[in-house]
Amino acid sequence: MSGLGVHPIAPDRLIATAAREIVALERSRLPNLSGLTVLLPNLHAAGSFGRALREAAGVPTLLLPRFATLRDLAGQTEPGVARMPLSRRQAMIYQALRATEWFRQGDLWHVSAELLRLFDEITLWQVQLPASGEDFLQQLEAAYQARRGGPMQFEARLVHELWHAMSGSGELDDAAHYQLQLSLLAAEAPGPLYLAGLQALMPVEQAFLERYAQAHAVHCFNSDGSQGDPAGLPYLLEAAWAGPEQAAPLHERAAACRSNAPASALGQRISLFGAHGLEHEAEALAFRIGQWLAEGKTAIAVVVQDRLVARRARALLERAEVLVQDETGWTLSTTSASTVLMRWLDNLDSQFHFQDLLDLLKSPFIFSAWDGARRRNTVYRLEQLIRRHSVVSHLHRYRALAGEDEDVLELLQILYEAQQKLDRKKQRPLASWLQSLQESLELLGILPGLQRDQAGEQVLRLLDGLRHELSPDATLFRYAEWRQWLNQQLEEAVFRDESITSPVVFTHLAACRLRDFDAAIIAGADAAHLPGQGRESVFFNQPVRAQLGLPGRRTALESERQDLTGLLTAVPEVRVTWQARKNGEPNPLSPWFERLETFHVLAYGRSLKGAETIPSRIRAAEEQDGFAALAMTTRPAPSLPSALVPGTISASGYNSLMACPYQFFARHALHLNELDEVALALEKRDYGEYVHEILHRFHGRYPVVMECAPDEIEQALHEISREVFNRAIEADFVSHAWLLRWQAAIPGYLAWQQQREREGWRWQAGELACTRPVALAGERQLTLRGRLDRVDRRGQEQAVLDYKTQNFDSLKKKLKPAGEDVQLACYALLLETPPRQAAFVAVDEEVVRQLEPPEPLAELAGASLERLQSLFQSLHEGAPLPAQGVAAACQYCEMRGLCRKDYWNE
Ligand code: SF4
Structure with a gap:
């Protein structure tokens, strides 16, 4: 039959x-x-x-x-029959488009992908394109119901010419296959x-x-067009969602539904839950799943309309040790496996910009042949060098920093060799670029790591597959073109973790057809996500697509609605969640569910919304389990076990202890000091360091300036200044402005120096690293350390000077509260013989001046030493280190997030 x-x-x-x-x-x-x-x-x-x-x-x-x-x-x-893979078809279209010069270079891959989709639809929907371009143009004219114009002619020519060129290639495309x-x-x-x-x-x-x-x-x-039993749920849904072609208004349809079925077929089956934000929706979702699992449900679907909510809910579930089988997956480009690959290419593009470089080197996939500790230590040392010297890019500059550090040198050499594999100046076929990429990954030791990782394995399979498919294609591509293409391939590929089997399945609506679930949640069911937006084609508008016989938005919507009906009627318990408010603004529910809600209220006088009481129950559960977040509302005041009290302290550490004991605790006991920031352009802090270096070099060469002619000495200081600043100017020309600023201060500095020499002082040493043991009770010892900018001598007398690029008035403020700033006192303590003088020198001013503390130096130093001994003695005895910085200390304190000053309940 x-x-x-x-x-x-x-x-x-x-x-x-x-x-x-x-x-x-x-x-x-x-x-x-x-x-x-x-x-x-x-x-x-x-x-x-x-x-x-x-x-x-x-x-x-x-x-x-x-x-x-x-x-x-x-x-x-x-x-x-031979089938031409998608990748080769796309390369062909790209080449044809590139030859026409109709589009900007950057758009070509996107346009070629759109054209491929359109051509597949033309085949699968059996659309016959006219043989002549003029006939096709006439067809479009009729479909658009408009006179032909430049854009229409362009669209017709583009589609027509390329379609015929592709159909005549002699190999079958996927759709024809x-x-x-x-x-x-x-x-x-x-x-x-x-x-x-x-x-x-x-x-x-x-x-x-x-x-x-x-x-x-x-x-x-x-189920096309069949609603079955008038008292059944499909009938109710159809009555609620019927389109405008339905003659009866909504309230009449609702009344008819009630007379067919006095009790709602929805019953307790569906409930709508409007959350007040993403986190709330995710929590509600995770909580509901937990409840269902506890009730013994073994097949739970989460229909993911909003991926952000799903991702957060998944994290919450995993925290509760509920694994999720994710059928929706995520784009391969977002996996860490593809990130390492893209970061490698970013390095080539940015000449190894330090951020790209450090990101790459910290990936667990790289240098897999190296022992983990060796790799981490080497990367750490390189990072310290980069940060200390503010080197922003280029392998040869990093190499110059490495000195004798063999591991760092070896690491940089491997990067260099891998870079050679991908010569960005050449043009090559796509397959050849892929081959070189693979070779560079091998050199970098990334391949074994990727092979061990599920997503990594999929990335490698994708690259291998593309290389194989594209091997017959000899079209040449520039590096930038290949890079854009590769990005697109990783964007479009989907990664699914198939190793997980779980009663909780994250999936999409179409994949639920005819499946058996005990319960389901439609997550993210707001107007922006349901119905889905679909993929809008850039070619032809909806009426023209309909005229040509191509599928339109209406077909997609109808199919989605049927899938939704199928899910609601097949699953006995369905929760629909959405964020009723987003960023403080109302966020409407999906129009389909909004209509269903209105219909249900009209028919049965009962709302489907608000049946859920998840939030308070979540809180109760959290509190029961002791998971409630501990709000830190008081200022912290930790104490240190004696063994963890630091054994050395610098002048800045002592200042930190004075300004805020908690800051000292975080910086110097926990060692949470910020990593040095790499300066992309010269900053004030670097400016200070440069000035210090200039003066150190200058006085090293010219200890007594009065012995030289004033012009000669000024010229020399300018030259040294240029030498030092050149480093920064090479990386960023704007740094030239800082050099000019310093050069403006040179005459003032030389005048101050000459005056000092007239007073009998002579430069003796600079950048002097000093330490001094400080005895504590019970045979404990503390070491005070510091680096002195400059020591001068006058006969038997010594002076310790500290160069400052701050202005004179702010230095004055610094020294005003007696004994509060301990820097000069510490420097005085660090010299073997107590100095006659300790002063800041404000070197960055037109008139350079020095500033001494108001108290007698010996008294100040003695008091500072006693206080240091007593403070450390108390620390060893467990004294607390309270967070008590004043506004000036807190203003730039990097520990503010840790002490949570902004959240104290005071
Ligand atoms: S922000 Fe203020 S209170 Fe907090 S650690 Fe820093 S200095 Fe102390």
């Missing part, structure tokens, strides 16, 4: 009814149905379909039919064919069914 039969069935009964009808039609074959083929939307549905068949057959043993999807079944035929597979399958037609729940078939698939039906019976069971 042959023929094509279509059987509309209400969605809530589709599997059971289809199974009964198949058994009725094939009773003569029982108990062996293995000669039949049943096509399903996905293979997850095979289990429940098999059970329904067994039940309908009522025989103890039943040999089940073959279950397959249409794509899989078609894939089992081999047309024996599928079409050929279907026609071979129809010709073979091995036995009766049944389809269940396959909605919205494409014209090539419809044509296949018709042809197949000439040889064997084909029966399609689907």
Whole structure:
């Protein structure tokens, strides 16, 4: 028997009814149905379909039919014709577009991908494009209902010319290959064919069914247009969602629904929950899943409409040790495996900009042959060098910093060799670029790491596959073109972790067709996410697509609505969640659920919203479990075990202890000092360091300036200044402004220096590293350390000077509270013989002046030493280190996030 039969069935009964009808039609074959083929939307549905068949057959043993999807079944035929892979087709279109110079270089890959999608649709929807460009233009003119103009002519020419160029290539594209597979399958037609729940078939698939039906019976069971029982849920949903073509207004349809079914078919089945933000929605979702699992549910679907919510909920579930089977996956480009690859290429693009470089080197995938500790230590040392010397980019500059450090040198050498593999100046075929990329990854020791990682393995498979597919293509591409192409490939590939099997499945609406779930959550069901926005084609607007016979938005919406109906009718408990407020603004629910809510209120006087009481229950659960976040509302005051009290202290550490003990605790006991920031452009702090270096070099060469002619000495200081600043100017020309600023201060500095020499002082040493033991009680010892900018001598007397690029008045303020700033006192303590003088020198002013503390130096030094001893003595005895910085100390304190000053309950 042959023929094509279509059987509309209400969605809530589709599997059971289809199974009964198949058994009725094939009773003569029982108990062996293995000669039949049943096509399903996905293979997850095979289990429940098999059970329904067994039940309908009522025989103890039943040999089940073959279950397959249409794509899989078609894939089992081999047309024996070469198929041109997508990647090669895209390269061909790109090349053709590049030759026309119609588009900007940067858009070409995007346009070629769009054209490919359009061409596939033209094939699958069996659209016949006219042979002549003029006829196609006329067709578009009619479809747009507009006179031809530049843009229309361009669109017509682009599509028409490239379509014909691609069709004449002699190799089949994917869509044509599928079409050929279907026609071979129809010709073979091995036995009766049944389809269940396959909605919205494409014209090539419809044509296949018709042809197949000439040889064997084909029966399609689907829910197109069938609402079944007027008291049932599909009927209610259809009445609520009916389009404008429905004559009766909503309230009349609601009244009719109530008279058919006095009790709501929705019952307790569906509830709508409006969260007040992303975190709230994710928490509600995780909580509900936890409850369902505790109730013993074993198949829970989360239909992901908003990926951000899903990602957060997934993290919460994983924290509660509930793993999630994620069928939606995420783009391969967001995995750490592809990040290491992209970061490597970023390094080539940015000449090893330090941020790209450090990101790359800190990836766990790189240098896999190195011992972990060696790699980490080497990277740490390199980072310290980069930060200390503010080197921003270029391998040769990093190499110059490395000195004798063999590991750092080796690491930089490997990077250099890997860089050589990808010569950015050359033009090459895509496959050749991929080959070189792979070689560079091998040198960098990234390949083994990727091979061990699931996503990494998928990245490698993708690259291998593309290289293989593209090997016949000899078109040359510049590095930048290849890089854009590679980004697109990683953006479009989806990674799914298939190692996890869990009762909780994150999936999408279309993948739920005919599947058995105990409960489901539709997450992120706001107006922006449901219905989905679909992929808008850049070619032809919706009416023109309809005129040409291409699928439009309406088809996609109808299919999505049918899937939603299928889910709501098949799953006994469904929660719909959305963020009722986003960024403080109201965020509307999906129009479909908003309509359902209105309809339900009209029909049954009961809202579907607000039935959920998740938030308070979550809080209660958290509190019970002791998980409530501990709000830090008081200022911290930790104390240190004696063994952890630092054994050395610098002048700045002592100042920190005086300004805020907690700051000292965080910086010098926990060693949480900020890493040196790499200065992209010269900053004030670097300016100070440069000035220090200039003066050190200058006085090293000219200890007594009065011995030289004033012009000569000024000239020398200018030269040294240029030498030192050149480093910064090379990296950033704007640094020149800092040099000019310093040069303006040179005459003032020399005048001050000469005056000092007239007073009898002579430069003696600079950049002097000193330490001094400080005895504490109980044989404990502390070491005071510091680096003195400059020591002068006058006969037997010494002076310690500290250069400052701050202005004179702020230095004055610094020294005003007696004994509070301990820097000069510490420097005085660090000299073997107590100095006669300790002073700041404000070197960055037109008139350079020095500033001494108001108290007698010996007294100040003595008091500072005593206080240091007593403070450390108390620290060893467990004295607290309270956070008590005043506004000036807190203003630039990097520990503010740690002491949580802004959250104290005071
Ligand atoms: S922010 Fe203020 S109180 Fe907090 S650690 Fe820093 S200096 Fe102390």
